[in-house]
Amino acid sequence: MSTQGQLPLDGMPRRLYSCTPSRLNTWLDCRRRYRFTYLDRPQPSKGPAWAHNSVGASVHNALAGWWREPYERRTPLTAAILVTNGWITEGFRDAEQSGRWLARARDLVSGYVATLDPSDDPVGVERTVATRTKVIAVSGRIDRLDRRGDELVVVDYKTGRRPLTQDDARSSLALAVYAVAAATMMRTPCRTVELHHLPTGEIVEWRHTPESLGRHLSRAEEMAVEASEADDRYRAAVAERPGPRRASGDRQSVGPAAVPAEIDELFAPSPGPICSWCDFRRHCLEGQAAGPDRQPWDALAE
Numbered sequence: 001m002s003t004q005g006q007l008p009l010d011g012m013p014r015r016l017y018s019c020t021p022s023r024l025n026t027w028l029d030c031r032r033r034y035r036f037t038y039l040d041r042p043q044p045s046k047g048p049a050w051a052h053n054s055v056g057a058s059v060h061n062a063l064a065g066w067w068r069e070p071y072e073r074r075t076p077l078t079a080a081i082l083v084t085n086g087w088i089t090e091g092f093r094d095a096e097q098s099g100r101w102l103a104r105a106r107d108l109v110s111g112y113v114a115t116l117d118p119s120d121d122p123v124g125v126e127r128t129v130a131t132r133t134k135v136i137a138v139s140g141r142i143d144r145l146d147r148r149g150d151e152l153v154v155v156d157y158k159t160g161r162r163p164l165t166q167d168d169a170r171s172s173l174a175l176a177v178y179a180v181a182a183a184t185m186m187r188t189p190c191r192t193v194e195l196h197h198l199p200t201g202e203i204v205e206w207r208h209t210p211e212s213l214g215r216h217l218s219r220a221e222e223m224a225v226e227a228s229e230a231d232d233r234y235r236a237a238v239a240e241r242p243g244p245r246r247a248s249g250d251r252q253s254v255g256p257a258a259v260p261a262e263i264d265e266l267f268a269p270s271p272g273p274i275c276s277w278c279d280f281r282r283h284c285l286e287g288q289a290a291g292p293d294r295q296p297w298d299a300l301a302e
Contacts, residue, residue: 014228016132016135016136016137017135017136017137017224017225017227017228018136018137018138018139019136019137019138019224019227020138020139020140021138021140021173021174021177021178021220022140022174023037023038023227024138024173024220024223024224024227025173025174026038027223027226027227028223029270029274030269030270030274030278031230031266031267031268031269031270032267032268032269032270032280032284032286032287033269033278033279033280034227034267035234035263035267036280036283037280038231039231039234039235044280044283045282045283046279046280047278047279047280047281047282048090048091048296049090049091049296050091050277050296050299051090051091051092051093051097051098051101051296051297051299051300052091052159052160052297052299052300053091054088054089054090054091054092055088055101055105055159055300056159056160057088058083058086058087058088058105059083059105059108059109059157059159059198060143060157060159061082061086062079062082062083062086062105062109063079063109063112063113063143063144063157064125064126064143065082065086066078066079066082066109066113067121067122067125067144068125071118071119074113074116074118075113075118076110076111076113076114077110079106079109079110079112079113080106080107080109080110082109083102083105083106083109083110084102084106087102087105091296091297092296092297093295093296093297097297097300101300108159108198108199109198111198111201112196112198112201115201120146122144122145122146122147122155123145123146123147123152123186124142124144124145125143125144125145126141126142126143127141127142127144127145127182128140128141128142129141129142129145129178129181129182129185130181130185131177131180131181131184131185133217133221135221135224135225136220136221136224138177138181138220139181140174140177140178140181142154142155142156142178142182143155143156143157144156144157145182147188148192150188150189151188151189151190151191151192152179152182152183152186152188152189152190153190153192153193153194154175154178154179154182154190154192154193154194155194155196156172156174156175156193156194156195156196157196157198158195158196158197158198159198159199160199160299161199161299161300161301163197163200163202164195164197164202164204165204166204166205166206168195168204169193169194169195169204169205169206170206170212172193172195173216173219173220175193175195175206176193176208176212176213176216176217177216177217177220178193179191179192179193179208179213180213180216180217191207191208191209191210191213192205192206192207192208193205193206193208194206199301230266230267233262233263233266234263234266234267237260237262237263241260269284269286269287271286271287271289271290272290272291273290273291274291275287275288275290275291276290276291276292276293276294277294277299281293
């Protein structure tokens, strides 16, 4: 894959668009949330922390820590202790609910590591990988990178209550990018991606072809070109705006004139059920109308 060259635009070379899969997916999901997340400074205030994110982060941190332990300490008991010591309490209704979910998380993690070979060290844990094309410089962090024979395998942990399908692994832009980046950095084939669903113990696998990986990268480049052009228009509009910078888009504290109409239109929202879970819901009237308010613990499977 070429590491040189830049996308020509109006006869001028263009810098590579630096991004993560998360940034690209945010652009695809909702352009207003993209602006709030990556462009507006100061960033509009977020809502309260989500309890399901606290569970997910606690589990991921414990699994990463487990592999960093000496071999003789890689036991289910150690995994449970790591969950307890690193438990994140934000977003829960009360201490009783947090305690119940701590117990569940301990069982999830200790049960999962009991299925692993503690002597089979991964190539990487929480490993940052990166690659570039003529359009993008993309990077991201892999939960776990395994070596299976002569190939690498991308492993992604999942803690949500929704059962996973093979299509989740096949269609994931992030997993495809991680596979390409890992293969590029380590000069080792990497085509298989896996989702490890801890609540069910299920492993969902997809084996990419060079063509399917290429399609994912092409899709990433298309999104990057759109987002990069929008970023430039945003910055130009902000530079031309007189007066002190304020949190554009904050409709509770900033008047409608704070955001030029063309920018508000360029970063239009994509209202839908997911708006109930958006961190920036309080700043988006369309999002508030698209779905009901949610309590921070509502995504937990009680």
